[in-house]
Amino acid sequence: MEFHVLKPKHLLFLPLFLLSLSACTERIAIETAGGGGRLIIYGYITNESAEHAIRITRSSGYFAQTRPEGVSGALVTVRSDTDTFAFTESDTEPGLYRTAPGTAGTEGSNYTLHVSLDFDGDGQAEEFEASSRLPLAARLDSIGVGQSPVFDEFMEIRFYGRLPDNAENYLSIHAYINNTALNDSLPDFTVVGGKYLVQKELNGLPCFYLNQEEGGKLSWGDYVSLRVDVLTKEYTDFLDNAASEAQGSIPLFSNPPANVETNIRSLSNPSRIPVSGFFSAFSSSRAGVYYYGND
Structure with a gap:
């Protein structure tokens, strides 16, 4: 076995080096200029009869402690071949635009979001669009709740x-x-899907686990319900990328975060108004059951 002995000159150099590091305590303040903010447009429409929403905001600085500023005064519509849905801005929450209650998309239809607003305040409105197809819904006949045969602490x-x-x-x-x-x-x-969902008829497929030792503990008579959304691949990719960016980079010195890819496109000068966000259409199905012990 070979041993390496640290020579005296190395021992002398090491404390000097550490002392030099500890001496570097001068604070350096770097002033960074704040930008004008990025336009963020996010929302969706589904097959459920509801009040659908589109949110339009201006991005904040990286270290900002406040919510992004809502952008008011936009004209917002969603159109298909047969329907046009107008969105009205909320009286109490700037930048939140809603349809009338009872609005529902149609499965299999293509929908186009159109937004018109003067984001940079130059007196000229900029135009933005995004499109999505509303997928066919899953048929959710019923749900069951029972003890997992694999994990003792989970229902x-x-x-x-x-x-x-x-x-x-x-x-x-x-x-x-x-x-x-x-x-x-x-x-x-x-989110599951793609190559993992080959079988169409699902007879008791476990799709969600409730940890009985933490949050999600069931009590007698609780109403348990499930919502199953059928998403497009584009929206699935957006959610996956957004979750990855929100989680942060590991290790610390990995690549810096980047803007998540968007399907919002500018019909004006794309380079003049940077835009992020996403518009999607998806279908939803719901079912529920009261819990009175294992099914």
Whole structure:
């Protein structure tokens, strides 16, 4: 076995080197100029009869402690071959634009979002568009709740129904207990699909797990419900990329964060008004059951 001995000159150099590091304590303040902010447009329309929303904001600085500023005064519409949905800005929340209650998209239809606004304040309106197809919905006949045969501390929610035959079948699964969402934040979204969903008829497929030792613990009589969204591949990729960027880079010195790819396009000068965000159409199905022990 070979041993390497640190020579005295190295021992002398090491504390001097460490002392030089500890002596570098002068603070350097770097002033950075704030930009004008980036235009962010985000929203979607579904097959559910509801009040749909599009949110338009101006991005904040990286270290900002406030929410992005809402952008008012936009003209917002969503059109298909047969329908036109007008969006009205909220009286209490600038930048939030809503349809009338009871608005619903049609499965299989293509929808185009159009936004017109003077973002840079030069007196001329800029135009923006994005398009998406609303996929066919999954048929969610019922759900079941029972003990997982694999994980002792988990209950599982089971899917009974059928996937559409001619859809990409990217599914986003959302679970609720007594109408309170369990995974409503982006990092908690459960999206499955593509090559993993070959079978169309699903007879008790476990699709969500409830940890009985943490949040999600069930009590007798709780109402458990499931929402299954069928997404396009483009929207699935957007959610995946957004979640990755929100999580941050590991290790520390990996590539810097980048703007998530958008489907919002400028009909004016694209380089003059930078824009981010996404517009999508997707279909939703819901079912629920009261919990009175294992099914």
